[in-house]
Amino acid sequence: MIESIILWLLAVLVAPFFSGVILKVKAFFGGKKGPPLLINYYTLIKLFKKGSVYSTSTTVMFKLGPIISLGTALVVLMFLPIAGQDPIFSFKGDILFILYLMGLGRFFVIAAAMDTASPFEGMGAAREAYFPIICEATTFMILIFFYRLTGELQLSAYFTEGNTIELWNLTGAPLLFVVIAFFIILLTENSRVPVDDPATHLELTMIHEVMVLDHSGPDFGLIELGSFCKLFFYSTIVSRLIFPFDFGSSAIGFFVFIAGLIIVYVAVGVTESVIARYRMDKVPQFVLTSFALAFFATIITLEFIK
């Protein structure tokens, strides 16, 4: 329990660092030196030092947005098995709770964006409401796949100790599809290229960034921290899937886990560097591909496990 809490705290603390890795990779591809690896910490500190400007159109929902979005991200991490260790909390069906809790976070971020009466933020909100629908379908398809294999509906039944390697043993190749599908979800849910461009300054082309245009100071810091945690959540799962090995709680296990994490973040950075953002109407097709992949994996597995 104590170990899990320490891991959770560490996860929250290091999440901004890993997001910095993406920036570094992108800078490398652009032939630039890039910002320091700790850039996100500097940004957060700067934001927390500032005051805020609120729009006259806004209500209490605008202030609730950052609180709930960070609150949900923190809770979600509590249920996540980090580096194959037991999470702080876990119960049968916790994954449903987590997925719907993320929905709650999304609801409040959208509501906060609509609160400003800005047409740009409305546009971002409409997209934010749209794409995750398909993502959710994919996630549940993956859950069906996992449930069929393990008979459990619990994050710790998939990602702790020897469970992940057991998944590979049971399926093999189809799990690779799931990894790809999950990576697509990661890109979509965290507003990365090719779905969204976190770096652009053109408000019309963005989804997540445009929704938080009016947030400032500590409020914006909370939102940023929340999105780092969210990215960390998805990356941890992908990392665990690509390095399923179990080393107990030894140091090697952590190194392998961190190596996996870095690979995922670098992969995100490379994707952002080599692929252009899709036209908005192509994005659903891209996300739908992830659903098809998960679906394939399930069908193929059905053929084997009788």
Place this chain on the structure above:
Amino acid sequence: MILHPVDTILSLVLLSVLFAFGASRLPVLIKVIAFQGIVVSMVPFFIGHDMNAGGMVFTFATLIIRGIIIPMSIYVAIKKVDIKREVEPIIGFHASILCGLGLIVAATYISKQLNIPSISDYKLLFPVAIALLVTGMFLLIARRNAIAMVLGYIMMENGIYLVGTTISIRARHIVEFGILLDILAGVMIMAIILQNIKRTFDDVDTANLRTLKE
């Protein structure tokens, strides 16, 4: 249970089916079909039975024709004729992907119903073959661009090849090779006809052929 290589290959074939549905540009679709051709031709290497020297040669030749020559010639053809690069779907991409999923489920179901004994070792083989046949047919129906239709046709051929590999054990290389040469000839002829269609209609939209009606 770690998968047999054949099953891994077949999963890749299914993946290519999926991407074929999602591909909106011809070059992408051609690449997908080329990939599919290579992967499909590799199946006999792993399937084990009667792989003598002759078989090896034939299989390699199939791989080269299926995976390289045919796609290349189509690619060159569209470059030369300067064809529209969109596949011009009749059924939209989202619907296509969902249809594809439905077709694959149907293929799995049908292959279970048929229950052919000789292929029971490779559970995925027959469903994949049927899926290829059906999706090839689907591309023929759902795409207006002539090249995309030809690619659908090639996909069907890949499916037939897979069925052939599984059912006929003896002398299958000869038969297969014969079919493949036919296709090759067909593709060549098509490239020539395309140039003519293009010259006449300024487009390769097959809907234009309706104007030939009396």
Place this chain on the structure above:
Amino acid sequence: MGHFFLSILIILFGGFLSLVLARQVKLMRFTAVFFLSIGCFLGLMDAVLKLIQPGIAGASFRYLNVFSLAFKMDELSGFFLVIIFAICLIAAIYSFHYMENSRNSLRTAVNYFFFSILIASMALVVTAANMITFMLSWEIMSLSSFFLVIYKHHSAESRKAGYLYFIFSHVGAMFIFAAFGIVYGYTGSFGFEDMGSLPETAKILVFIFSFIGFGSKAGVFPFHVWLPHAHPAAPSHISAVMSGVMIKTGIYGIIKMYILLNLHTALFGNIVLFAGVISGILGIVYALGQQDLKRLLAYSSVENIGIILIGLGVGMIGVSSKNPLMAVLGFTGGFLHILNHSIFKSLLFMGAGMVLHKTGTRSIDALGGLLKNMKITGLSVIIGSLAICGLPPFNGFVGEFFIYIGGFKGVALDKSAFVMSCFAIISLAVIGGLALACFTKVIGIAFQGEPRTDAAVNIDEKGPSMLFAMSILACACVIIGIFPKLILWMPVKAVSALGLGIGRVPPEPFGQMAGNITLAATIFLVSVLLVTAIRWFFYRNKTITRSGTWGCGFTQPTVKMQYTGSSYASFILDFFRPAAPLDEDHPKITGRFPLNTYYTSHVNDIAELHMKRVIVNPILFLFDKLRWIQHGDIHLYIGYILLAIILLLFFI
């Protein structure tokens, strides 16, 4: 049963008294609400006690010495009675201030009169113990709600809605009659008990007929067409009762028939599940496309009926594949959602009623910024929206959680059970996402931002009884969401009394699941408090300024530039274009300085379109051909009567 009939009598007395007192408007409203509330409260207490103490109470009367009117109260009817009385109690309280603006006092009195009859007939429907009683109560219920729908009978829209509702409820009733007719043909008795002795094919036919009949009351796609017309037409407290409670009697009918027929084939489960999936997805897609707040809520009822049917379908598949846990989870989830939906849907209708009351418009795109002046209404509607999206820690999540777990149990099965379970899970996920989009639209466009038209400027919220009713329901949403244990025993009792042939229902897993939800919700609330504390810490002694919204460099923004509901939804509707065709009307823009253009769009309901094309138009055509029968000559009409009598005599 005595208390039950007493409460019914009090309710009817209240309705009757309102007719008598029609002249004294205020007194009339007060007495009507008083008696309705007392009656509902008594009924509620009685129903809860019935659920606590098992045991079946019954009563029967003879009518005209031919028909026996029999009533029976078991756990299932107890469960539905709780919902009926609880929601009607709150709706009656709400109506006290809602009806205050009504200028025509007689109409208000008539409204209360039929409202009381509606409550009484719904209670009788769920306690009826034979076919005659059931159909009698059913028809009274349909007719009384018809009169409530045409409350504003001077407006053509209301009359049309009422007409549509009348046709649908009677065609539906005809199907139920047909189903009961088949049963009577086989058994020769009007009792419910003999239904189990039918041959299997007859059972299937009876189930399908009654599914169509009850489905048209419940609003199952494609029989939902009346719903989005009738609900906006009725006064809001009536919409709340109709949407929250009355359509559930259709669900009650389906469950009752399933139990009585006692045929555990997978076919029933598949039909119910499939209908649920289609209603769920299309219902919420159409809801997303609406611009009228109450129409949107009506379509959302179609969606929620879909979720309930998915739950019941999962349960039925569990029964047919001999998986007791799946069966119980599915049924319990469905029952929980019946209860939860009645709470948050009536809450939302009441919120919409408040908005309509104060602004005079139902169009979402005409509103905006309501949250600033309508704090309690806004907050209640936000809570209701969160609950209807199925988000934790609100009550909508609890029911869906159980249905999900039940569905996942089915994933481990084979063949059709596996496919249907996957279907159920994926569609629930998609419905959840779409509901989120739909209700962020309601909140974001109507309650947030800046007022889009003058209708939404400078409004207030008044009417203590309305605010009180909404607050009660909003609190219920939160409390049930955090402590589902408080109400979980009711659906569990009702399900275990169904007699599904799966033995005793163990209560332990439910307690555990409810405990887990409580735990998780608590963790979440603590975490939110923690973040609030952090936020407070960072904002100490900081300068906080207010200014206009950042316009991305544009310095002259107007309220008209805000995103509208239609544009918010258009992305998603585009994806569902084949199922939700869009009619657009706008003139082509010409010239360098175009002036005065307009744009209107309307999302078509394919059920409505095709029903008109396939059924209504041919029937109209046929009847047009039969026009010659109508002469206007009274002698000929008497001749018709004679002819009919002679013909009928031949058959006897």
